Amino acid sequence: MQLPLLSMLVWLPVLGAAVMGFYPGQLSAARARWGAIGVAGVLFSLTALLFTQFDLTQAGFQMQELMPWLPALGLNYSLSIDGLSLPLVGLANLLTLMVACNGEVGLKPNETLQRPRLFYTMLLLVNAGVVGALLSQNLLLFFLFYELELIPFYLLIVIWGGAKREYAATKFLIYTALSGILILAGFLAIAWLTHSSSFEYGAINTTELPTTIQLVLLVVLLLGFGIKIPLVPLHSWLPDAYVESSAPVAMLLGGILSKLGTYGLVRFAVGLFPETWASVAPVMSAIAAASILYGGFAAIAQKDIKRMVAYSSIGHMGYVMLGTAALTPLSMVGAVSQMVAHGLILALLFYLVGIIESKVGTRDLDVLNGLLNPIRGLPLTAALLILAAMASAGIPGMVGFISEFLVFQGSFSVFPIPTLLAIAGTGLTAVYFVILLNRTCFGRLDSKSAYYPSVSKREYFPALILMATIVFLGVQPSWLVRWSEPTTQAIVASAFPNQSIAAVLPTHVNLRDRAPHLEATHL
Amino acid sequence: MTVATPPSTKLPPSNHPLADIIYRLEAGGAMLPDTPENLMQIIGLYKAYAVPMDFYWRDLLYIGEQVFLNPLPFFKYFISEEYLQLPNHYAGDTADLRIWRGGADCHPELREFIEKGELKQKLPRLFHHLWHDRINMEFAEECMRSMLWHRDMYVPWNQFDPYLDSEEYKQNADRAIKAYFKGNPVMLGLYKLFPDMFLEQCRQASYYANLGLFWEVMAPVFFEMSDLYDEGKLTSVPEAMNFLVNGIFAIAGRPIYHHVYIRGECYEIIPKSKGFTWLYEAALPYVEAVFYRTSPFRGTKSYNAQAKQVPDDQQDFHYGVLYADKFPVGTAGIPPTFLAQDMLHFLPPYLVEYYQQHCRGEDDMLVQLAVSFQRSMYCVTSAVIQALRTALLYPLDDPNPEHLKANRAFFEAQMDRFLRPEARIRDIQTQDYR
Numbered sequence: 032m033q034l035p036l037l038s039m040l041v042w043l044p045v046l047g048a049a050v051m052g053f054y055p056g057q058l059s060a061a062r063a064r065w066g067a068i069g070v071a072g073v074l075f076s077l078t079a080l081l082f083t084q085f086d087l088t089q090a091g092f093q094m095q096e097l098m099p100w101l102p103a104l105g106l107n108y109s110l111s112i113d114g115l116s117l118p119l120v121g122l123a124n125l126l127t128l129m130v131a132c133n134g135e136v137g138l139k140p141n142e143t144l145q146r147p148r149l150f151y152t153m154l155l156l157v158n159a160g161v162v163g164a165l166l167s168q169n170l171l172l173f174f175l176f177y178e179l180e181l182i183p184f185y186l187l188i189v190i191w192g193g194a195k196r197e198y199a200a201t202k203f204l205i206y207t208a209l210s211g212i213l214i215l216a217g218f219l220a221i222a223w224l225t226h227s228s229s230f231e232y233g234a235i236n237t238t239e240l241p242t243t244i245q246l247v248l249l250v251v252l253l254l255g256f257g258i259k260i261p262l263v264p265l266h267s268w269l270p271d272a273y274v275e276s277s278a279p280v281a282m283l284l285g286g287i288l289s290k291l292g293t294y295g296l297v298r299f300a301v302g303l304f305p306e307t308w309a310s311v312a313p314v315m316s317a318i319a320a321a322s323i324l325y326g327g328f329a330a331i332a333q334k335d336i337k338r339m340v341a342y343s344s345i346g347h348m349g350y351v352m353l354g355t356a357a358l359t360p361l362s363m364v365g366a367v368s369q370m371v372a373h374g375l376i377l378a379l380l381f382y383l384v385g386i387i388e389s390k391v392g393t394r395d396l397d398v399l400n401g402l403l404n405p406i407r408g409l410p411l412t413a414a415l416l417i418l419a420a421m422a423s424a425g426i427p428g429m430v431g432f433i434s435e436f437l438v439f440q441g442s443f444s445v446f447p448i449p450t451l452l453a454i455a456g457t458g459l460t461a462v463y464f465v466i467l468l469n470r471t472c473f474g475r476l477d478s479k480s481a482y483y484p485s486v487s488k489r490e491y492f493p494a495l496i497l498m499a500t501i502v503f504l505g506v507q508p509s510w511l512v513r514w515s516e517p518t519t520q521a522i523v524a525s526a527f528p529n530q531s532i533a534a535v536l537p538t539h540v541n542l543r544d545r546a547p548h549l550e551a552t553h554l
Numbered sequence: 555m556t557v558a559t560p561p562s563t564k565l566p567p568s569n570h571p572l573a574d575i576i577y578r579l580e581a582g583g584a585m586l587p588d589t590p591e592n593l594m595q596i597i598g599l600y601k602a603y604a605v606p607m608d609f610y611w612r613d614l615l616y617i618g619e620q621v622f623l624n625p626l627p628f629f630k631y632f633i634s635e636e637y638l639q640l641p642n643h644y645a646g647d648t649a650d651l652r653i654w655r656g657g658a659d660c661h662p663e664l665r666e667f668i669e670k671g672e673l674k675q676k677l678p679r680l681f682h683h684l685w686h687d688r689i690n691m692e693f694a695e696e697c698m699r700s701m702l703w704h705r706d707m708y709v710p711w712n713q714f715d716p717y718l719d720s721e722e723y724k725q726n727a728d729r730a731i732k733a734y735f736k737g738n739p740v741m742l743g744l745y746k747l748f749p750d751m752f753l754e755q756c757r758q759a760s761y762y763a764n765l766g767l768f769w770e771v772m773a774p775v776f777f778e779m780s781d782l783y784d785e786g787k788l789t790s791v792p793e794a795m796n797f798l799v800n801g802i803f804a805i806a807g808r809p810i811y812h813h814v815y816i817r818g819e820c821y822e823i824i825p826k827s828k829g830f831t832w833l834y835e836a837a838l839p840y841v842e843a844v845f846y847r848t849s850p851f852r853g854t855k856s857y858n859a860q861a862k863q864v865p866d867d868q869q870d871f872h873y874g875v876l877y878a879d880k881f882p883v884g885t886a887g888i889p890p891t892f893l894a895q896d897m898l899h900f901l902p903p904y905l906v907e908y909y910q911q912h913c914r915g916e917d918d919m920l921v922q923l924a925v926s927f928q929r930s931m932y933c934v935t936s937a938v939i940q941a942l943r944t945a946l947l948y949p950l951d952d953p954n955p956e957h958l959k960a961n962r963a964f965f966e967a968q969m970d971r972f973l974r975p976e977a978r979i980r981d982i983q984t985q986d987y988r
Contacts, residue, residue, distance in 0.1 A: 406885075406914075478879065
């Protein structure tokens with residue numbers, strides 16, 4: 032290995048943030064943006080390189096970078112990547128680049144971005160924190176990055192947010208801090224109870240622990256990550272935080288940060304307690320179905336399009352949960368795909384809602400109307416919104432369908448009732464998005480008020496890139512699933528060590544072609 | 555909103571909801587306020603409208619007189635050179651009554667557009683047509699068809715429409731139809747089987763001629779107004795309106811007829827000797843059919859009979875330019891888009907500059923000009939209302955209060971038509987609507 036690619040992905044944005052933060056003299060908004068675009072662009076190219084370097088035949092961790100840091104604490108600087116974190120790293124870097132391209136989205140027509148320098152510094156720090164957490168192989172290091180996210184996100188919400196931003200930011204801070212405490216408590220307990228010498232992920236073996244203790248630890252982790260995802264009873268910070276955030280911050284919150292929760296769940300809850308997971312899985316599948324239905328019904332009741340999108344996020348994270356709970360090779364691939372799909376779709380939705388808010392000046396469903404009007408409306412924005420909503424509702428041809436269908440296909444044999452409820456949930460998604468589209472895009476413009484400014488090419492750019500990705504991955508899904516298949520299958524296999532993997536598979540799924548090494552171990 | 559004070563102390567204030575506009579009409583004004591901005595917009599739009607209109611009237615006559623009952627009129631928009639050079643009766647040196655001082659054959663800007671189009675390239679006309687780089691003649695046909703379909707307007711003054719059902723008309727048409735299909739046994743056989751089918755087509759051709767003859771007058775009027783404005787001789791909205799009123803009276807008696815030319819021979823389906831005149835047989839039905847009524851836009855109203863969105867009674871139709879919602883111009887199902895796109899090619903430079911400074915500038919010029927067009931058509935309708943008042947009632951400065959009362963009753967009755975919420979009359983009172 033020539034380049035310390037992973038470290039570069041983590042530290043380059045930190046370096047960029049430091050340079051931007053401490054740059055002597057004034058930085059105009061445009062220059063700060065170009066600086067952020069530059070750093071994010073380099074990061075994105077490095078990510079592309081990472082994808083080419085990634086060994087698809089290997090299920091485990093690759094590109095290990097290990098440095099002892101505080102051995103007394105068991106804290107090592109240990110980075111590595113596998114098929115679970117790779118797509119999410121790609122997602123995070125793509126979204127960071129898209130946000131850097133247009134951090135002003137959502138502002139009123141004659142408003143400029145306040146404190147642009149701080150904004151883009153925080154953006155780069157967010158990226159560093161998320162990628163760092165995704166790449167960490169050390170539990171404490173993961174926790175460090177996980178907590179590091181708190182500060183920039185708190186600032187992003189509280190400085191650039193909407194009218195009730197203080198309330199929303201504080202709520203977010205408290206919930207996320209609580210999530211951090213639970214996770215830290217879980218990690219510490221795991222390490223101490225297993226008498227592990229370090230917090231290295233690979234060094235921890237929980238199989239010796241009594242089942243009850245495993246269960247308690249698992250529940251603690253579930254609560255911690257469940258807040259972040261969020262799962263239904265723990266979600267109440269989300270609508271406020273998403274709605275009061277500015278559009279780019281909402282993109283980051285929904286697109287990247289929520290993935291840390293599901294990633295943590297798969298990596299630590301499933302990864303560290305693969306066998307105990309089976310005992311909580313039925314409960315989790317019920318919670319997943321509840322999240323999906325709750326998100327759908329709550330979204331139907333909303334009058335604010337951003338709030339609708341926020342509730343849709345709760346519903347869609349439920350699919351990840353369902354796929355993870357089922358823990359079949361197919362459903363796990365579906366869960367990882369759904370994380371990526373949801374990140375792309377939600378970011379696009381928030382971006383478009385931001386454009387609409389800034390041009391029309393309202394997010395109220397009862398006021399918005401006729402945006403598809405080709406001359407006086409926002410036709411391309413509205414068209415993209417329709418496509419994004421269709422992607423979100425699981426219309427074939429776009430990435431949302433692929434991931435949702437993988438989840439359903441994979442989980443039906445294990446949890447048929449929750450899966451059916453989840454399928455009903457996609458129906459609800461279609462319902463509230465049709466409501467949204469009908470009130471927003473269709474209808475006619477009011478000739479008293481509809482003198483909206485047009486959307487510039489630069490403002491369209493991120494939306495078009497995201498849409499292109501969504502459609503491309505929808506028609507060529509192997510580019511979505513190929514990265515994570517070996518890893519997720521290995522995770523599943525580790526959960527059922529005494530069983531042939533074929534037993535947990537739906538009988539009609541033939542994995543022989545996809546993962547010959549798995550078959551080989553059990554034949 | 556500029557509020558006109560009551561013009562005379564002889565009348566008590568009006569209780570009409572549009573009283574301020576009624577006072578303005580009584581003072582000799584138009585339905586839209588007299589501002590330089592309004593004047594610029596309406597005159598600029600007359601100019602932009604007149605050039606395609608110069609094509610419309612020529613092609614309408616071409617279709618009515620030459621294409622006639624062609625069952626497959628593929629090339630009906632490919633107007634012959636003869637009709638492009640057809641001298642307008644109200645322009646040029648040979649004019650019956652010279653309204654426009656310019657030439658009698660087709661307008662040079664129109665000629666250039668026919669040759670080069672939007673592409674600014676000399677290509678065969680068929681290519682321009684297939685690339686849709688052309689005048690949207692469908693709009694003119696739609697206006698014609700709405701006159702045809704809204705029959706019985708302005709009875710008993712309008713004699714043209716009842717004449718189409720008369721025995722005399724049927725015989726004239728019969729001769730022309732037989733001559734047109736001479737040597738074509740299939741069509742003649744069909745005519746024998748279904749005579750009404752051909753007769754109705756013939757009526758439509760008569761309305762082609764009717765509308766063509768109507769617009770033959772309006773095009774030079776609008777050209778002349780634009781020239782006068784450029785020369786600084788039209789300085790206010792009432793002046794523009796009065797020019798129209800005078801034009802209406804000057805031209806009121808021009809004959810309306812339908813002659814069909816078949817193999818060099820002229821068939822007088824509606825002869826000039828019937829005495830049909832421009833004002834009663836063309837202008838007033840046109841204003842009623844196109845400015846007020848037309849037909850519901852497919853993109854705004856549901857034709858579902860159970861939904862009852864479209865009135866049962868044709869008198870209640872209110873989809874003309876005075877009521878139209880101009881914001882969806884450019885959208886599917888909005889017919890005026892055709893006209894707006896035609897006018898877009900011929901905007902005078904001062905209007906292009908003006909539109910660039912407002913709303914989305916170049917990007918939504920189509921809607922901005924459609925709104926200006928609506929203003930200009932309110933000015934035309936004002937002229938029609940004033941002309942009717944002049945013809946049927948009393949002068950505005952009549953000393954007799956009873957006569958002024960009759961005038962006011964007339965104006966109030968006219969304004970009653972704008973009380974429905976769709977009417978744009980309140981919107982055009984300010985420049986916020988653009």
